[in-house]
Amino acid sequence: MPPALPLSGVVVACNEADRIERCVASLRAACAEVIVVDSGSSDGTRERAAALGARVIEQPWLGFARQKNLAIAQATQPWVLLLDADEWLEADALDALRALFASGRLDAADVVRLRRRTRFLGTVMRHGSFAAEPVERLFRAHCRHEERAVHERLDTRGQRVLDAAVRMEHDTARSAADYRAKLARYAALWAGEQAARTRRVPPGRASLAGLAYLLKNLVLRLGLLDGPGAWRFHALHAGYAVAKYRALRRQLRAAAAG
Numbered sequence: 016m017p018p019a020l021p022l023s024g025v026v027v028a029c030n031e032a033d034r035i036e037r038c039v040a041s042l043r044a045a046c047a048e049v050i051v052v053d054s055g056s057s058d059g060t061r062e063r064a065a066a067l068g069a070r071v072i073e074q075p076w077l078g079f080a081r082q083k084n085l086a087i088a089q090a091t092q093p094w095v096l097l098l099d100a101d102e103w104l105e106a107d108a109l110d111a112l113r114a115l116f117a118s119g120r121l122d123a124a125d126v127v128r129l130r131r132r133t134r135f136l137g138t139v140m141r142h143g144s145f146a147a148e149p150v151e152r153l154f155r156a157h158c159r160h161e162e163r164a165v166h167e168r169l170d171t172r173g174q175r176v177l178d179a180a181v182r183m184e185h186d187t188a189r190s191a192a193d194y195r196a197k198l199a200r201y202a203a204l205w206a207g208e209q210a211a212r213t214r215r216v217p218p219g220r221a222s223l224a225g226l227a228y229l230l231k232n233l234v235l236r237l238g239l240l241d242g243p244g245a246w247r248f249h250a251l252h253a254g255y256a257v258a259k260y261r262a263l264r265r266q267l268r269a270a271a272a273g
Contacts, residue, residue, distance in 0.1 A: 016044070020116050023090035023156065024049040024098065026069075027082045031100035032058040034186065039067045041103040045112055046096060052086040060100075080160040080167040090156045094121070097152045102131070102185050111181045112153075124177035126169060127153035131183040136191065138244025142237040145248075151176070152183065165204035191247065198255040206262035210270065213263065221260035225253040 024042030028035055028051055035051070042049045049069040053061050054076040061071045074085060087095055096112075098104075104112065115121065129152050133145035140146045151169040158174065160167045188194035232238045232249050239246070 017113060019047040020045050020094070020113065021092050022046045022094045022096055022116075023092040024096050025083075025086045025090060026051045026064075026098050026100055027054070027086050028052070028056065028060050028064070028100040029054040029076070030056045030058045030060060032056070032060045032063055033189075035060050035064050035100050036067060037103045038098055038100050039064050039069050041105075041109065042096065042098065043068055045104070045109050047092050048090075050086060050089050052082065052089070054082065079165060080162050083167065084159045087156065087159065093156055095154055095156050095158070097154075098183070099185075101187060102183050104181070104183060108182050108184075111179070115179050115181060120177060120179075123175060125155045125174040126151050126158060126171050126176045127181075128176065128178045129153055129181045129183050131185050133185045133187050133248075135187055135194075135244060135248040138241060138248065140238075140241055140245060140248070142240050143232040143245070143249065144236060145232075146236075147182070149178070150183065153179070153181070163208065165201050165208065191251070195251055195254075198251060199258065202255055202258040202262050205259050206266050209263050210266040213267065215267065216260050216264040221257045221264070224256040224260055228253045228256045 022045060024039075024046035026035070026038055026042070026049070039049055039051065049067075050072065051061070051064040051069045052072045052074050053064075054074060061073070065071045070089075072086075072089060074082065076082060077085060083097065087097065115127070121127070128149045130147040131150045132147060133140045151171065154169060158169055161170045229249060232252070233246070238249055
């Protein structure tokens with residue numbers, strides 16, 4: 016096995032026993048250490064991660080950004096690779112990661128954008144926004160996420176950002192119902208955050224968001240070519256785009272009535 020990179024693999028998890036091993040194993044193949052921060056799993060997630068050599072830390076849920084920032088703070092290596100439990104790196108991506116560290120390009124970078132490919136119930140996205148989504152998951156250990164309720168992102172202000180041809184895999188759903196429920200939770204979190212900075216939702220904004228999503232991903236970015244599984248995935252995301260603005264409108268109306 017090649018020597019470990021100066022890299023801490025970091026994962027936050029809760030009840031991910033069915034996929035934590037794939038995630039941790041891919042990190043163990045390249046990282047000097049793997050850290051899993053668990054927020055109360057009852058299905059053996061912690062035990063499975065520890066059996067693969069991960070350092071497991073228990074922490075009640077703090078919210079997406081705070082939980083990830085706490086996990087990053089545990090890193091002892093100069094670089095961090097952050098994955099969700101439903102993400103992993105294939106062998107070719109691990110080779111590309113090692114080549115990146117050997118190239119010297121990281122000397123001039125603080126944050127590296129990787130490319131994430133989504134899989135939905137057996138369908139691999141090869142077109143659209145989710146086929147090669149740029150994600151800031153490789154970064155120096157001093158970096159932290161911005162405080163956001165959902166869709167947390169790394170604070171790259173003042174940081175040197177590099178793009179790299181390292182592809183992550185993302186198996187995003189256990190079932191369509193599970194994924195629909197997750198998107199509904201995200202919509203509610205997004206609306207709650209936006210309600211503090213928005214006064215009104217223009218008429219038709221929700222429908223327009225859904226149509227714009229479908230036009231961009233199915234037509235302009237050729238998502239139609241990925242077949243029926245992808246169409247179902249994009250339909251769920253178009254519904255999510257609509258649900259966000261409807262939830263925001265409800266919250267604004269409730270605040271005005273109160």
